[in-house]
Amino acid sequence: MMTTQSSSSIWQQTARFTLSTPVQATLYISLCALTIWTVYFTTYPAFHDRVHSLRHHTLMVSCH
Numbered sequence: 279m280m281t282t283q284s285s286s287s288i289w290q291q292t293a294r295f296t297l298s299t300p301v302q303a304t305l306y307i308s309l310c311a312l313t314i315w316t317v318y319f320t321t322y323p324a325f326h327d328r329v330h331s332l333r334h335h336t337l338m339v340s341c342h
């Protein structure tokens with residue numbers, strides 16, 4: 279049977295790990311990469327038209 283003290287210790291360890299710098303950096307980089315990927319490869323006309331030339335120049339990817 280788990281006691282209250284060991285349960286709170288697990289939560290503290292989890293919080294320490296989640297708030298650690300490497301985890302935060304990884305989450306931040308992943309979010310940025312996902313945002314850029316979504317904007318670059320969207321087919322939604324409003325976004326596609328605005329980043330059309332940027333996409334061709336930075337990624338050398340055709341979209342047609």
